[in-house]
Amino acid sequence: MTEPEQRRIRAAYDDGSLVVYQAYPAAIAEPALAAGTFVAPFKRERMTWIKPSFRWMMYRSGWGAKAGQERVLAVRITREGFEWALGHACLSHYDRDRHASAAEWKAQLRESPVRIQWDPERSTRLGPLPHRAIQIGLTGPAVHHYVGEWITGIEDVTALAHEAHALVRDGRPQAADALIPAETPYPLPAALAARIDATG
Template sequence: MTTTTIPARQIRAQYDASTLRVYQAYSDSIADSALKHQTFFAPPFKMERMTWIKPSFLWMMYRAGWGYKDAGQSRILAIDITHEGFAWALAHGCASHPEPGMDAQEWEALKSRSPVRIQWDPERDLHHPPLEHRAIQIGLSGEAVRLYTGEWIQRVTDVTPLAHRICGLVREDRLDEARAALPIESAYTPA
């Protein structure tokens, strides 16, 4: 049996030549508005809040409980964004926690200059226990939210039915079928 070791921190995503897919979970009102307009509008979306995008489908399923966790996360959206936008977010981000040895003043200054937070959390499998490798989450605020909603988003798709179908397969212990239904995510290197 051959095993493939995934690096501890590797961006894995579904992508094509022009876009990379990220996921977010929202209430019906925000999801319906985003689907209608093919981006996020305020209201009901809150432009002044940090919004977290996640390239990992399974991490999003863990976070939103397959869309069953609560009404605020009942709709799972797949958002296809430009590669340029994703690269901009990474280039303008800082870690969500201070580096070891960084003093509080230095940390606050770095955060104030960075409209993006980068966080690496344990990836999840179909049953959601933490795995050894990590999935990236990207928190957008201020300028980054304006660019995300105004320029980067190319398409918004409701994947809640897919999430519910895979969840049902997992609950029925039909794991091979559940794995086959997952979006194909590959290692991604930003340009």
Template sequence: MTWIKPSSRWMAHRCGWATKPGQERALAVEVTRAGFAWALEHACLSHFEPDVHGTREVWAEQKRTSPVRVQWDPERDLLHRPLDHRSTQAGLGGEAVERYVGEWTTSLTDATGTMREIAALVAAGDLDAAEAALPQETPYPLPDHIARRLGATA
């Protein structure tokens, strides 16, 4: 599986501002909106949720037939502390990986320098400048039927 992590803050947390061993590079991957929508339409949660699936058997069948796994993690602030809202990660397998590589990806940008510049601003205590240097991100509007299936709250 390969993972799409749409939140730059969460990615910064995950890779330690592109300084963790084996994670010294951060790439910004731009995908089509139609591709991301397809991924979410064909996704299931990575873990069992009784309120979403009802039974473990229903979840196991969704997991077996879905080429995409979604998990929700606490969004992070600039100091990597968890915030009250969550961001998603989408794990792609099988057909979804082929589509991601062959159809959805429109650009790759090395964001390592930007990550490290923001980290330096955070380390210097200039959180306003660090915030201003982050990419602009807005919540993705999930259709109700997808939000229910992925355990997203309105």
């Protein structure tokens, strides 16, 4: 795989929106599904991480089996909101090739309501792949925008996660692939790609 493909956002998206994934206990998921956005006991004061990669969400949540992550939610948000988040983001770690100094990075981190991490993408069997998947951490005003403005719908995809997992356990990852929503490279403006250190 060539270097320009290493850190590229892949997502299920259309002209106006895209899907990110989160996993929560039923106590948070049920009110969110009823309201169409996150409401109490969801806490806006805490950082919340969104992930465009279904497989990475499965890796993180253990196919929706880990404690506190039993309900997997597909959250549809506006592309405008998603790109606002990227435009106000800072990498979660210091990179000497991108920052003039650690002090400069720390200053940017303090001012940015969004954190970016690039972690190894996962296969359907949840093994690491050569390219990276993006995780986006929202804090402060970004959480308020997310909950109050960006979310256009929430769908419970826990049953899908369990069905796909059962197929993987049965040695049928290709059948699981057919169930998992297709994710394609997201077209990023050059300025946003540079800000989040995307390479494709």
